[in-house]
Amino acid sequence: MSAHHDVVRREFARQADGFGHRGSFFAAASTADWIDDGARLAADEIVLDAGGGAGDLSRALAGRARQFVVACNGVDSCLLLQRSPDVPKPASLGKYFMDHSIIQLGIYDTGIDAKPGYGDSAQTGMLVPFFEQVAPELPVSMLAEIQSGSLSEVGGALMRDIMLRDVLEQAVAAGDAVPLRRRVREIWRSTLDLWFLVEPQPDPSHTLSIDRIEASGQAIPKVAIEYPAYFADCVERLTGFVQRHAPRARVKHLGSIPTAFHWLGTTRMSTSPADGCVDSALRYHDLENLYVLSTSVFPSASSANPTLTLAALALRLGDHLAPAVPARH
Ligand SMILES: Cc1cc2nc3c(=O)[nH]c(=O)nc-3n(C[C@H](O)[C@H](O)[C@H](O)COP(=O)(O)OP(=O)(O)OC[C@H]3O[C@@H](n4cnc5c(N)ncnc54)[C@H](O)[C@@H]3O)c2cc1C
Numbered sequence: 240m241s242a243h244h245d246v247v248r249r250e251f252a253r254q255a256d257g258f259g260h261r262g263s264f265f266a267a268a269s270t271a272d273w274i275d276d277g278a279r280l281a282a283d284e285i286v287l288d289a290g291g292g293a294g295d296l297s298r299a300l301a302g303r304a305r306q307f308v309v310a311c312n313g314v315d316s317c318l319l320l321q322r323s324p325d326v327p328k329p330a331s332l333g334k335y336f337m338d339h340s341i342i343q344l345g346i347y348d349t350g351i352d353a354k355p356g357y358g359d360s361a362q363t364g365m366l367v368p369f370f371e372q373v374a375p376e377l378p379v380s381m382l383a384e385i386q387s388g389s390l391s392e393v394g395g396a397l398m399r400d401i402m403l404r405d406v407l408e409q410a411v412a413a414g415d416a417v418p419l420r421r422r423v424r425e426i427w428r429s430t431l432d433l434w435f436l437v438e439p440q441p442d443p444s445h446t447l448s449i450d451r452i453e454a455s456g457q458a459i460p461k462v463a464i465e466y467p468a469y470f471a472d473c474v475e476r477l478t479g480f481v482q483r484h485a486p487r488a489r490v491k492h493l494g495s496i497p498t499a500f501h502w503l504g505t506t507r508m509s510t511s512p513a514d515g516c517v518d519s520a521l522r523y524h525d526l527e528n529l530y531v532l533s534t535s536v537f538p539s540a541s542s543a544n545p546t547l548t549l550a551a552l553a554l555r556l557g558d559h560l561a562p563a564v565p566a567r568h
Contacts, residue, residue, distance in 0.1 A: 306528050306560055310553075313502030313534035317447055318458040320506065320516075320523075320531075327525045329512045334443045335504035336464055337540040339436040341496050342381075342474050344481060345402050346431040347409060347489040353431045355390035370435070370542070373473055379438040381473065382542040386432040398432065401493050406430060409489075432493075433481075437473055438542040439503075447505045470495065501545050506535040520559050521552065532556055 309316045317333055320326050370381035392399040410422040417425075439445075450461035474492055482490040509515020512524035517536050523529040532553055534545045 306530065308530045308532050308556070308560075310532040313505070314447060314460050315458070316531055316533040316535050317505040318449055318460060321449055322452070322458055326523075326529070329516045329524055331443070331507060331509070331513075331515050333447045333505050334445070335441040335507050335538075336445045336447045336462060337439040337441060337501075337503040337537070338464065339439065339498055339501045339540070339542065340466060340470065341434045341436055341498055342470075342477060343386075343398060343432070343434045343493040343496070344478065345398075345405060345491045345493045346433065346481060346485060347405060347429070347491070348426060349429045349431050349485060349488045351429060351431075353387065353429055355387050355427060355430055355432070370477075373476055377469055377472055377476070379440065379469065379473070380542040381435040381437050381477070382544075383433050383435050386434050389432045390427065390430060398493055402430060402432060405491065435473075435477060436498075436501075436542045436544075437467075437470065439540050440467060440469075441504060441507070441539055442467070445504070464497070466495070466497070501534065501540075503534045503537040503540045503545060506531045506533065507538045508536045509538065521556050530556060530560070 309319060311319055321328070321333060370383060372378055373381060386398070389396070389398045390402055394400065406423060406426045409426050410419060413422050413426075445464040446462070448461050448463075450459045452458050474495065478490055478492050482488075506516040507514075508517050508519060508521070509524075510518070515524070515538065517523055517531050521530045521532060521536055523531060532549075534549050536552070537545065537548070
């Protein structure tokens, strides 16, 4: 992981050298940190607060920046554009919000040593290609992750408590031919916990807007999103699929949860302003010098974690912008 981080950091530094820090502004503190580290940018040439304290882009765009890159994450990039009076507002701004809802399955009595609690994080493996498409008439993908850490969480963690109760129930139901302690241990160690990130379809009625602006200047988001209609079908098919492949195990749908960690859509990429906010080079429609570099530009979501795709977009944007920045000296 750290080798990968170094590669990305070096690549950013190379791109930043291409800018020569001549008139390009970055709204995202993290991006600025990376570049500052490798390319010796002077601090006063990076706008960390995009609105110069005013909370909007108008001041920065009015003559200060040749190129302006908004990279404030999938939610805040959109909010920043929404609250900036001088920024044009395409019809799709704030629409097509997507997040990855999760279906969680417990698989008991698998007959294998599932090593619950093994590994240093809750996520010790991924199983992707199986679920590129749930069914011919259900063209959404699912990304499965093995959550072997859940059963080692402390009491009060939702999935841990549900599963532990199931394990105890099964141990008691198995009778007393074997001591209870041993039955619990055997069932516990052969329990698998999987979660599935479900691909959301872009839907214009799923929106992101500003609920209120706090005294600190922070915009508080308001999200309107519903589980897609096909979600229940995904649960049913998934449970059936796993049960067919593990006929002796007991497969149980533990629950479905919305998540708030992959924020996608709301300033989506499109060929025309009619159905998106940025073009394929991430340039804001109708503004020469404004670019958006966030997962908010994703026009669709897949079910995969988004950050590597965003990193690829960042490198591509660097290539796009670097030649356009004139030499300072
Ligand atoms: C709990 C969790 C787990 C995750 N796990 C994964 C995973 O396993 N794999 C994966 O691919 N992705 C994962 N993600 C998603 C990943 O973190 C995001 O996709 C990624 O960080 C997005 O990068 P970004 O640069 O757009 O935004 P960020 O990394 O959020 O950076 C945006 C920056 O902009 C700053 N900022 C915001 N507003 C302003 C402003 N007005 N002015 C100046 N600066 C501003 C913020 O302070 C922040 O530093 C996870 C996210 C969470 C929360």
